Amino acid sequence: MDGRLTTQQERALDAFLTANPDLPALQEVLPGIDAGAVPFPGTDALKRAFPPIGTPDAYHLDDFLVARVEGDLTMEQERALDRYLLAHPGNERDARLVMLTRIVAAGLVVPSFGHLKRRQARIIPLFVRFAAAAAVAALFSIALWSVLRGDEPTRRVQVAELPTPDIDNAIQKAHDSTSDVSYEATIDHVDGGSTDKIVRVVRPGGAPGTDVHPAPSDPASSPRTTRESWPQLAEARPVHPAAPMDPRVPVAVDVPEQAIAAVPDGAELAYEPRSAPTVAEFVLGTVRERVLDRTAAPESPLGKDDAVAAVNKGLKRIGGSEAGVQVERTGQRITHFDLRLGRGLGVTASRGR
Amino acid sequence: MTLAEYNAAVDTHADGIYRFAWKHLRDRDGAKDIVQESFARLWVKVEDVDAAKVKSYLFTTAHHLIVDDVRKSARSTTLEDHHEPLRWTAQSPPDLQKVLEEGLARLPEVQRSVVLLRDLEGYSYEEVAELTGLNLTQVKVYIYRGRTALKDYIGKMELVL
Numbered sequence: 001m002d003g004r005l006t007t008q009q010e011r012a013l014d015a016f017l018t019a020n021p022d023l024p025a026l027q028e029v030l031p032g033i034d035a036g037a038v039p040f041p042g043t044d045a046l047k048r049a050f051p052p053i054g055t056p057d058a059y060h061l062d063d064f065l066v067a068r069v070e071g072d073l074t075m076e077q078e079r080a081l082d083r084y085l086l087a088h089p090g091n092e093r094d095a096r097l098v099m100l101t102r103i104v105a106a107g108l109v110v111p112s113f114g115h116l117k118r119r120q121a122r123i124i125p126l127f128v129r130f131a132a133a134a135a136v137a138a139l140f141s142i143a144l145w146s147v148l149r150g151d152e153p154t155r156r157v158q159v160a161e162l163p164t165p166d167i168d169n170a171i172q173k174a175h176d177s178t179s180d181v182s183y184e185a186t187i188d189h190v191d192g193g194s195t196d197k198i199v200r201v202v203r204p205g206g207a208p209g210t211d212v213h214p215a216p217s218d219p220a221s222s223p224r225t226t227r228e229s230w231p232q233l234a235e236a237r238p239v240h241p242a243a244p245m246d247p248r249v250p251v252a253v254d255v256p257e258q259a260i261a262a263v264p265d266g267a268e269l270a271y272e273p274r275s276a277p278t279v280a281e282f283v284l285g286t287v288r289e290r291v292l293d294r295t296a297a298p299e300s301p302l303g304k305d306d307a308v309a310a311v312n313k314g315l316k317r318i319g320g321s322e323a324g325v326q327v328e329r330t331g332q333r334i335t336h337f338d339l340r341l342g343r344g345l346g347v348t349a350s351r352g353r
Numbered sequence: 354m355t356l357a358e359y360n361a362a363v364d365t366h367a368d369g370i371y372r373f374a375w376k377h378l379r380d381r382d383g384a385k386d387i388v389q390e391s392f393a394r395l396w397v398k399v400e401d402v403d404a405a406k407v408k409s410y411l412f413t414t415a416h417h418l419i420v421d422d423v424r425k426s427a428r429s430t431t432l433e434d435h436h437e438p439l440r441w442t443a444q445s446p447p448d449l450q451k452v453l454e455e456g457l458a459r460l461p462e463v464q465r466s467v468v469l470l471r472d473l474e475g476y477s478y479e480e481v482a483e484l485t486g487l488n489l490t491q492v493k494v495y496i497y498r499g500r501t502a503l504k505d506y507i508g509k510m511e512l513v514l
Contacts, residue, residue: 050493066500070471094504097511100449101503103457103472105372111385113367116392117360 055080061091065098132318136341139314143325146307147334315341358404363392366408369474370415376469377419379458387422391415412474413484416466423462449507456506464499467492 005013017023051072052063064081067073073081085091308327315323319342328336333351340346354362367388374384391414395402402410457465466485470476476484482492 050490050497062501062504063497065504066497069500070496093508097504097508098500100453100507101456101468101500103376103453103469104450105376105473108372108375110368110371111381113363113371113388113392116363116367116389118356118396120356 052077056084058088061094062098065095069098069102135314135318139311139318139325140339140341142307143311143339146304146311147327147337315339354399354402354404354407356399358407359396359399362395362404362407362411366411367392370411372473373412373469374415374419376454376457376473377465378422379454383422387415387418390418409480409483412470412476413486416470416484419466420462452507452510453503456503456510459506460499460502463487464495464502467495468499468503471496 046059048060048063050063051067051070052060054060055077056064061084064073064077064084068078068081085095304327308325312324312326315325319340322343323340325340326336326338327334335351337349338346339348370391371384371388374387375381378384378387391411394414395407395411457468460468463485467481467487470481470484478489478492478496481487481496482489485492487495
């Protein structure tokens with residue numbers, strides 16, 4: 001009836017029953033069960049629901065206990081559960097254990113996660129960085145140079161390029177001319193931002209010449225100005241070749257203070273003629289004496305303290321009040337050097353006194 | 354999500370994720386790594402994540418990271434892990450919190466996650482389902498199974514002690 005016999009066993013059973021017809025019928029010996037006729041009374045009770053439905057019983061007790069921890073029970077279910085536990089004190093332990101399954105974070109020290117925060121990006125143009133770095137490097141180099149170099153005063157040498165072909169032409173023309181010919185040389189004297197034009201009249205026979213300062217010219221057409229203060233020879237041309245000038249008659253003179261200062265009084269000609277000087281040699285000698293070989297006005301050169309002060313001022317300009325350079329010395333000996341490029345960025349060196 | 358909202362999320366949720374991860378892994382360094390990685394992934398998608406859903410995003414990310422970590426560590430379990438109760442019997446009696454943590458560590462990963470999300474962060478069933486990718490019924494069943502398993506473990510430890 002359960003269908004668990006093999007085919008061979010079933011054939012053998014059939015043969016046995018056929019051979020023994022007096023045996024009671026199989027249905028009488030093994031009555032069948034009609035499953036449909038007897039319903040299982042606890043079908044609904046076996047069903048599960050979350051949260052549970054109805055009232056607690058032994059089968060669903062854990063469901064109700066867990067639902068209580070989760071807060072899913074209704075008020076009626078809560079009261080029903082309490083009544084059940086009172087009626088069945090043996091389940092008190094289970095109820096207590098389920099309540100202990102609640103996870104708490106007590107005693108857990110949480111570290112700080114402030115480093116996970118982000119900041120607004122600050123865009124610094126690349127050229128600014130390069131400029132700042134270059135400025136700092138330059139200032140640092142200047143500081144080291146000025147501090148570590150010797151005590152020799154600074155001597156600056158300036159070389160002026162002159163239009164020598166014009167001078168040569170003038171000399172040649174002077175050679176070719178008669179001794180009665182006077183020459184004038186126009187000299188642009190540049191001083192500061194202004195330019196003065198000096199006309200030098202050269203007389204034959206080595207007579208002293210006269211400087212004439214003409215009226216200021218139009219600024220637009222005035223000669224170029226330069227930062228440095230050195231004279232330039234612009235041109236040399238003959239004047240009044242047929243009428244030589246009388247050395248006793250003064251030429252109209254309107255010499256400003258600047259022009260006077262440019263040519264020191266009593267200056268001796270540095271040009272020594274080999275024999276009798278020609279007009280051209282005189283012109284050349286005068287130009288060389290009063291212009292090219294003129295000594296610069298006396299001025300005191302920058303010292304080490306000036307260099308350090310300049311670097312300090314520049315660093316403060318770039319890096320703020322926290323930047324700067326300080327140099328302490330005892331006599332000619334440097335005892336302390338402090339270079340600060342900003343907060344936390346500095347170089348300090350000291351030497352025993 | 355703006356920068357300010359992101360930083361506010363750090364203040365609001367970093368501790369919760371850390372607790373969640375620490376209870377899961379029982380490893381402080383591992384939990385810190387989970388927190389940092391969660392926020393690192395959030396930062397990558399900070400433009401796309403809605404500020405109102407940042408908590409869900411963070412805990413979902415942390416949950417996935419924890420699952421990956423647990424799976425990796427499961428391949429390299431030590432002999433010590435299997436003798437934890439015996440070690441307790443030889444030493445001083447552990448307190449209930451330690452017993453509970455041990456029981457929690459023995460839960461299947463998905464049960465542990467839903468219980469922790471429920472207890473530590475107070476998530477609703479729906480939120481836990483959203484974070485873990487489970488459906489609502491699965492969440493409830495896993496919570497039930499997790500709690501009954503914890504109850505049985507604690508009860509067993511009580512008898513031993």
